[in-house]
Amino acid sequence: FRQLLRNAPASPPDATVNPREDVAILQYSGGVSGTPKGAMLTHYNLVANTMQFREWFSALAGGKSRFMVALPLATTYGLTCLLNCGVHIGASLILIPRFKTDPVLKLIVKTQPTFFAGVPTMFAAFNNHPHIEKFKLSSVSYWNCGGAPLPLDVMRRFEQLTGRRLIEGYGLAEASPVTHSNTVRGRRKVGTIGQPLSDTHAKIVDMENGRELTVNEVGELIISGPQVMKGYWNKPEETALILKDGWLYTGDIAKMDEDGFFHIINRKKDMIISGGYNIYPREVEAVLHHHPKIKEAVVVGVPDNYYGEIAKAYIFCKGNRLMFEDEVIDFCLNKLAPYKIPKIFEICKPPRHDLRGAELRRHLLAESNKDKTGQKKDKTGQKMEEIVK
Structure with missing residues (x-):
């Protein structure tokens, strides 16, 4: 300089x-x-x-x-x-x-x-x-x-x-x-x-x-x-x-x-504001969709007492694959800024065939709003939720 x-x-x-x-x-x-x-x-x-x-x-x-x-x-x-x-x-x-x-x-x-x-x-x-x-x-x-x-x-x-x-x-x-x-x-x-x-x-x-x-x-x-x-x-x-x-x-x-x-x-938009930072669900979803085990991913904002909102990712796997939280986080590390990586991951069964796109997002957001505790899963490499049938 x-x-x-x-x-x-x-x-x-x-x-x-x-x-x-x-x-x-x-x-x-x-x-x-x-x-x-x-x-x-x-x-x-x-x-x-x-x-x-x-x-x-x-x-x-x-x-x-x-x-x-x-x-x-x-x-x-x-x-x-x-x-x-x-x-x-x-x-x-x-x-x-x-x-x-x-x-x-x-x-x-x-x-x-x-x-x-x-x-x-x-x-x-x-x-x-x-x-x-x-x-x-x-x-x-x-x-x-x-x-x-x-x-x-x-x-x-x-x-x-x-x-x-x-x-x-x-x-x-x-x-x-x-x-x-x-x-x-x-x-x-x-x-x-x-x-x-x-x-x-x-x-x-x-x-x-x-x-x-x-x-x-x-x-x-x-x-x-x-x-x-x-x-x-x-x-x-x-x-x-x-x-x-x-x-x-x-x-x-x-x-x-x-x-x-x-x-x-x-x-009106789906943007998540977490600790003053803007997180755009579609950007995070685009990264998750590149994971070889993930068939579909939906990211929504859920209430959090400290950040105001945090990102939660619903993961739909291919076939009967297993997913671990650490595995997904490691995949995101070099592809997303740290604040954009979801704080909560949830493995889900395949959604109803009539739930896709905006309808699926609204359905999942409504489900997450039933539980406003915003509790994070532990990060010990345990299976995140249930095995996808």
Whole structure:
């Protein structure tokens, strides 16, 4: 890197940029269909969302704030809310290579950050630390939570411990990412994603005919604003599904109450959010289908007290083959990121002939929801469930 700097010309090359049209980054997302696609975020998108987020947190002192960067900067959440916003206001950035509860708590005490943005799993980890009361966290004036739904018990426990408000927001990669947030001060509604940021329009529409719905009616959340992407890279058909007449169709089922606060009811798409990371079932299933013993695999999200959701894989074997959990995990190790590997595996008898595709997924998800304990199988190489007859 030092050699690169020494070889660089004294005057940087003159590059002409059209902020509204030129793509700054390709942020890969599953979108509505669940298959990875590159969201084209322009310079204008990223700058606009940075300024929107900064105005929402207008009390952050320029040149005096200290941001603790515990999120990956490869995500739009980390990029916009920490790196870009921090640089925009001249904040100090305290970089953490990897989140680990005890070292992060000690670093907060040592460095005295004033702003912390994280995902629900991080705040649950703080809550569950055996000596959390011994750590002085009062330097942090603003705690922000996004990336996944924030459980109410996690929010309440954390606010009890710190005496500060934990501000929940909402966004998606296709919107750079922030579109909604609860207020830093003043009125908020716990359990909602808050209200749209400045210059952001949001409404709820009927999922069948696109008709705009009224207060407290449930439909799909759609968004319009300067932070909305240009489209998907080389995916015109996928772009047409999500961008219509200047509106971004989020694929999330929601409602707006009489005070303009938005409530997320469910996700239209099958994406699993585990500890703030997005897991796309079709991507995991594609890997599992390459295993020589597996005839079919279905991956669904099941509730988990720590991660919010974890991936569970239902395995349908070929013939009378036997499967072991360690065997499947080893097969996945070099083919999937660690967080994408299912935490639970279940060997199943062949499904009814009338259950295939989406119908099979819905059936298995309904079955898994009957047991919300999210208990993992042990990893001693035992037979995972029963022998497939």
